[in-house]
Amino acid sequence: MAFGTGLRPAGGLVMAGAGPGGAAVSEPERLARNKRLVEDFLAVAHGDLAGLDRLGEFAAVDYMQHNPNIGQGLEGLRTFFTHILSLPPSERLDPAKELKVHLIAEGDFVVRHEIREDGLLINVFRIEDGLVKEHWDAFRPPPGGAIIHGLE
């Protein structure tokens, strides 16, 4: 069995692509941009209904979703987050229970590692052409705890 490795830069300042105006982007800057993309995407997704119109600024039209509770594509995201926003706070992830978040970025991946009082939530995003293109997630409830709605 072979282990695949995430795409990895060959060295420190690899010119990984062109930024705005054609300037070359270093790999550290590219990874920082990918992390900001994920943060901005999640801020909009968990913001307000009007903001959901902006999801297309962050996620691809053909977004590939591996959470079976969420439909495919940008439309699947819109439907899911519209639903989440309609729920009472008791049925949503409580921001106050978030203890620590790590963003781990390499190659085309950004992993969001969220340590909470009510469990551990790991999201893996693949970035393509400056947009979030693919998503996986897994949740570990606390011992004896329930799985939060939408994370089953």
Next chain:
Amino acid sequence: MTDDASIERNKQVVEAFVNDVAIAKRLDRLDDLVAVDYVQHNPHAGQGREGVREYFAGFHRAREKDLDPSGTIEVHLIGEGDLVVRHEIRVNGLHIDIWRVRDGMLQEHWDAWRSAPGYDPPAGS
């Protein structure tokens, strides 16, 4: 900022642990790969290096079928700083491990599992 060489070294420690300990059950390798005060966030495993030893010697055997390498579709290792993520896509679900690695040893571990639709989660997942 961590350089690429140290990320690569951290990934090698993770791969050695998975191959030698988790798959090959070579518990003698634990002393070289896992810190004695390993912090474990999987509630089904005990703390420290000894917790890992007990887990793979006993309880883990019950889950072997669910985590057998023959069920692995794809693995991505994603590393930054002192953290390495192992993202394993399997036929029966998704297994994500995150390790903190320092000085060539695994220091801390978190993991989560998502069953494929219709598959019961492994006991102790």
